[in-house]
Amino acid sequence: MLADLGRLGEATGAADRAAALRAGLEDRLERVRTAVEGTERPRVLPLEWLDPPFTGGHWVPEMIDIAGGEPLLCVCGGKCPTATWDEVAESRPDVVVAMPCGWDAAQARREVEGHAAQIAATGAERIWAVDGAASFSRPGPRLVDGIELLAHLLHPDRVDARPECRSSPSAPASSPAGSRPRRREMGLNWAEHTTEIAAPIETCFEAIIDYETFPDWQRAVVDTEILDHDEKGRGKRVHLVVDAKIRKVNYTLDYRYDEPERIEWDFVEGDGINDADGYYLFEKLGDDRTKATYRFGLEVGIPLPGPVARRAHKQTLKASVEDLKKEAERRAAIEGRAPAVAATDDADWTVPAGGSTPVSGLPTDLVDRATTVSRELAGGAVRTGRDVAENVAGAGFGLARRAIGTGVGIAGRAVNRANRVLGRDSDRTDDL
Numbered sequence: 001m002l003a004d005l006g007r008l009g010e011a012t013g014a015a016d017r018a019a020a021l022r023a024g025l026e027d028r029l030e031r032v033r034t035a036v037e038g039t040e041r042p043r044v045l046p047l048e049w050l051d052p053p054f055t056g057g058h059w060v061p062e063m064i065d066i067a068g069g070e071p072l073l074c075v076c077g078g079k080c081p082t083a084t085w086d087e088v089a090e091s092r093p094d095v096v097v098a099m100p101c102g103w104d105a106a107q108a109r110r111e112v113e114g115h116a117a118q119i120a121a122t123g124a125e126r127i128w129a130v131d132g133a134a135s136f137s138r139p140g141p142r143l144v145d146g147i148e149l150l151a152h153l154l155h156p157d158r159v160d161a162r163p164e165c166r167s168s169p170s171a172p173a174s175s176p177a178g179s180r181p182r183r184r185e186m187g188l189n190w191a192e193h194t195t196e197i198a199a200p201i202e203t204c205f206e207a208i209i210d211y212e213t214f215p216d217w218q219r220a221v222v223d224t225e226i227l228d229h230d231e232k233g234r235g236k237r238v239h240l241v242v243d244a245k246i247r248k249v250n251y252t253l254d255y256r257y258d259e260p261e262r263i264e265w266d267f268v269e270g271d272g273i274n275d276a277d278g279y280y281l282f283e284k285l286g287d288d289r290t291k292a293t294y295r296f297g298l299e300v301g302i303p304l305p306g307p308v309a310r311r312a313h314k315q316t317l318k319a320s321v322e323d324l325k326k327e328a329e330r331r332a333a334i335e336g337r338a339p340a341v342a343a344t345d346d347a348d349w350t351v352p353a354g355g356s357t358p359v360s361g362l363p364t365d366l367v368d369r370a371t372t373v374s375r376e377l378a379g380g381a382v383r384t385g386r387d388v389a390e391n392v393a394g395a396g397f398g399l400a401r402r403a404i405g406t407g408v409g410i411a412g413r414a415v416n417r418a419n420r421v422l423g424r425d426s427d428r429t430d431d432l
Helices: 002-012 015-036 060-066 085-090 105-114 116-120 142-154 201-208 211-217 306-335 364-379 385-403 408-421
Strands: 043-050 053-055 095-098 126-130 170-172 189-197 221-229 235-243 248-258 262-271 273-286 289-300
Touching: 002 015, 015 060, 015 142, 043 060, 043 105, 053 085, 060 142, 085 116, 095 105, 095 142, 105 116, 105 126, 126 142, 189 306, 201 273, 201 289, 201 306, 211 221, 211 235, 211 306, 248 273, 289 306
Parallel strands: 043 095, 095 126
Antiparallel strands: 043 053, 126 170, 189 289, 221 235, 235 248, 248 262, 262 273, 273 289
């Protein structure tokens, strides 16, 4: 992993930064080695999965060794080996560390509690559940966080905990079931997405705090309810119902604002969601454009494999940001504050329904009239030119595609229908 930092630095033109990062990581590793040198090395059994049991492979045995432990049932540099629960019990570890691949500390702890009898049969004096996703499962700089965490768990008298450590440390299996670590110690499934929005920062902020309209433009949101307001009338406590594909989940968040740049929230309670954290950050780019970043950490209460949960979370988060982009740009167009859009040739417009059909392929008179409709509406600041083109496409162009090959008369009816849908006057009353 350390050698890869140098290679990545060379490939990205950041060799100096990569060298500095590597030096810092190596210094932290050396401090751990020095701290545990000469100590008694406890026998450590890592569990990278529990049903069935998978023990430590790849880099995990080396992590345990550097942290001052003796790895059991492990294969250094190879795939994680499987084991039976009888083999696990016969290994007689002093310490069991559950680090299910892709899962956080809270999920790992639940797995330990679900296999309490099998793990108790090992006779281990200490049983820990750690955040595998953050500090053990992926070969990156955070492995050093994991080594420091292991060293503290194995030798708390020699190695102090690092509160600034990015990983979510651990939950002892013997801790009270109702206890809840501080937020920085919770292992959440984090995702982040950034996009540029052609709308002022104030418009973006107003859209994202307009919770009651979420079901109208946020695809995943089924329902919302504002339970409490702050002194400015903004939603302070909000209940949301979200379609998580596998099932609907609902949760309540307490919001706080640094208007118009930042929105944060605290998790209150949920059904299907155990914890959530994150923020929306808006940055003014000039020319009434805004950079929006959405970072959201989530602990789901639905049993899912780590990779599946992470993929679903990222897809949902990205869709949410794109929905905000569309809504903010729509509001900006209505307000007349949308940035200027470069002129687009009619032939570049396409009909999204049923495939991509160039407008130039439609009857000439229909194209001319439809183009006029969109430009007049855009000029009236009802929507941007492209938004109108999409609406006309849905209301008029789809009908026009059915009229191709039938003649100018029917094409004229299609235009008449489009005009009526768009609210324009027409002296034609016939319908298709």
